[in-house]
Structure formats: C-alpha cells, structure tokens
Amino acid sequence: MSEKKQQVSRRQFLNYTLTGVGGFMAAGMLMPMVRMAVDPVLKESGHGGLTNVSLAVEDITTEPQRIDWKIDQVDGWYESEVSRSAWVFKDENDEIQAFSPICKHLGCVVSWEGNESYPNEFFCPCHNGRYYKSGENVPGTPPLAPLDVYEQEVRDGMLFLGDAVPREEA
Amino acid sequence: MKWKKNDIIQYMEAKDFIDSVLIPLVPFQVSDDNTLPSSTFQSEVIQILANEIEKELTGRVLLTPPLHYLKSTNKDTEVSRLNQWVQDVKQQPFEHVFFLTFDSGWKKVEKELDGTLLWLPGSKSGNLQSAEMRAVIKDQVDQLGELIRSYWV
Numbered sequence: 001m002s003e004k005k006q007q008v009s010r011r012q013f014l015n016y017t018l019t020g021v022g023g024f025m026a027a028g029m030l031m032p033m034v035r036m037a038v039d040p041v042l043k044e045s046g047h048g049g050l051t052n053v054s055l056a057v058e059d060i061t062t063e064p065q066r067i068d069w070k071i072d073q074v075d076g077w078y079e080s081e082v083s084r085s086a087w088v089f090k091d092e093n094d095e096i097q098a099f100s101p102i103c104k105h106l107g108c109v110v111s112w113e114g115n116e117s118y119p120n121e122f123f124c125p126c127h128n129g130r131y132y133k134s135g136e137n138v139p140g141t142p143p144l145a146p147l148d149v150y151e152q153e154v155r156d157g158m159l160f161l162g163d164a165v166p167r168e169e170a
Numbered sequence: 171m172k173w174k175k176n177d178i179i180q181y182m183e184a185k186d187f188i189d190s191v192l193i194p195l196v197p198f199q200v201s202d203d204n205t206l207p208s209s210t211f212q213s214e215v216i217q218i219l220a221n222e223i224e225k226e227l228t229g230r231v232l233l234t235p236p237l238h239y240l241k242s243t244n245k246d247t248e249v250s251r252l253n254q255w256v257q258d259v260k261q262q263p264f265e266h267v268f269f270l271t272f273d274s275g276w277k278k279v280e281k282e283l284d285g286t287l288l289w290l291p292g293s294k295s296g297n298l299q300s301a302e303m304r305a306v307i308k309d310q311v312d313q314l315g316e317l318i319r320s321y322w323v
C-alpha cells in the first residue's frame with residue numbers, strides 16, 4: 001500500500017492537483033456561458049431531460065404496470081419535486097408503451113382495469129371514462145382524445161421517460 | 171380542482187362534472203407548547219392527504235382552503251361556522267360535500283354536519299420523507315379515494 005503511494009512524486013502530485021483545480025476553474029467559468037448559449041434552445045423545445053424511472057426493460061410485461069417517479073420542476077414561484085406516473089407495458093409488437101395516467105376529460109387518474117365491468121381497458125373513476133389498451137379513448141365515454149404518450153428511451157437496459165405529449169390527431 | 175384561478179376557470183366551464191367538494195378541517199392553536207409539534211405535524215399530513223386525493227380525482231373534486239379553528243373552542247360554534255361554508259358551497263351545483271380531519275372532536279357532532287365526515291386517526295409524529303410514511307400516506311389516499319367514489323355510484 002504505502003509503496004504504491006510513494007510512486008507519486010511531489011512534483012507529479014502538484015501537477016495533478018493544479019491541472020485538476022485549473023480544469024475545475026475553467027469549467028466554472030465556461031459552464032454559465034454554455035448554459036446561456038444552450039438554455040434558450042432547451043426552453044423553446046419545452047423538453048425536460050429524460051429520467052431513469054428505475055424500471056428494467058426485462059421487467060416490462062404485456063400487463064400495464066404503474067410507475068411513479070419524481071422530477072425537479074421550477075414553476076414560477078415554486079421550485080419543487082413533482083411526482084409523475086405512467087402506465088408501462090409491451091404491446092403486441094413487443095414495443096414499449098408508456099402512457100400518462102391523466103384522463104383527457106378533466107384530469108383524474110386512470111387505472112388499468114379499474115372497473116371490473118371493463119376488462120382490458122383503462123378506466124377513469126370520475127365519470128367512467130374508458131380507453132382501450134392502445135390508449136385510444138372509447139367512443140361514447142367522456143374523454144375525447146387518447147392518453148398522452150411519454151417520450152422514452154432505453155439506456156443500458158433501463159427505461160428513461162421524459163415529458164408526456166399529446167398524440168397527433170389521427 | 172385546486173383553489174387556484176386556473177383550476178377554478180376550468181371548474182366554471184365544467185360545473186356539472188365537478189360535483190364534489192373536499193374541505194379539510196384543521197385545528198390551530200399556538201398557545202400550548204405541548205401540542206405544537208403534534209398539531210403542526212398533523213396539519214401537514216392532512217394537507218398532503220387532501221392534495222393527493224385532489225390529484226387523483228381532480229376532475230370531480232374541488233379542494234377548498236382548510237377550515238381552521240381553535241382546538242379549545244366549543245365544537246358547536248364551529249359546526250355552525252362550517253355549515254355556513256357548506257351553505258355557500260351549495261349555491262353552486264355541488265352534490266357531495268366531504269370533510270377531512272384527524273380531529274376526533276368532529277366525530278361527536280357528525281350528525282349535525284351538512285356533509286360527510288371523513289375522520290381518520292392520525293399519528294402524532296413521524297418523518298414525512300421516510301419510505302414507511304410515504305407508503306402509509308399512499309395507502310390512506312387509496313382508501314379515502316375509494317370511499318369518496320362509493321358515494322358517487
């Protein structure tokens with residue numbers, strides 16, 4: 001142990017440290033500039049980053065499961081941790097689907113098979129809104145649009161989710 | 171819907187769908203050092219519960235500001251004050267009024283209330299950030315939501 005430590009000479013040690021400190025200082029000066037340059041772009045697109053929602057892709061089944069996670073959000077006066085949720089499953093083409101649980105009628109939280117009378121559907125308890133497994137709203141129930149879809153990405157076998165976006169009108 | 175302008179505007183456009191009101195009942199008393207920690211803790215928890223219920227059922231439930239009252243006052247006075255709130259609420263087409271509280275004092279006067287009392291025993295202390303606490307709160311929110319929904323059918 002101690003032999004190894006002595007392999008770093010005083011000069012080397014100083015070099016390392018100074019490079020480290022210098023780099024740190026440079027980064028400190030550069031970061032705000034980079035941010036200033038990049039920030040407006042980020043804002044314009046309105047995209048927050050993607051968040052690791054702690055769900056391994058191999059654990060995603062064809063049965064929708066509810067995932068909850070937290071993100072930091074600055075909203076006018078408040079900076080806060082807000083929670084987000086999604087219904088996640090693999091569809092018949094083995095593609096991952098991540099739907100927002102927010103009902104497109106008036107915003108209640110829908111659940112998968114939330115009503116015994118409507119198996120294989122998402123159900124909204126507030127005014128009996130219904131959605132097929134594809135997220136499409138069942139005609140004749142209050143919601144007039146399909147559930148929003150989360151931006152998603154898979155990195156290293158983990159699911160990352162971003163913002164929920166409305167689908168294009170088909 | 172929350173007691174915020176944007177939500178209220180949405181409410182005004184969909185009055186027929188938002189037929190329930192939730193009013194938290196929260197005791198307030200600064201004078202007694204012994205009860206200060208527990209009463210502020212319970213006040214925090216009841217607000218969290220109310221907010222979470224509102225989030226789940228926002229399309230049908232309007233969450234009002236809490237009714238605060240001195241813990242030491244006679245409940246009869248408070249009953250009439252609360253019922254005045256309800257009278258005002260009922261000027262709008264609301265069908266269901268729910269009160270949410272940890273204060274068992276309301277249980278005794280439950281029959282005189284113009285609405286449904288959701289009383290639950292609350293713990294006096296705890297760590298709101300802990301995993302256990304979150305699990306307990308989530309469970310309570312689920313059960314309260316279920317209870318509220320049972321009045322809708």
Ligand code: FES
Nearest residue numbers: 103106124129229
């Ligand atoms: S909020 Fe979902 S059906 Fe009305």
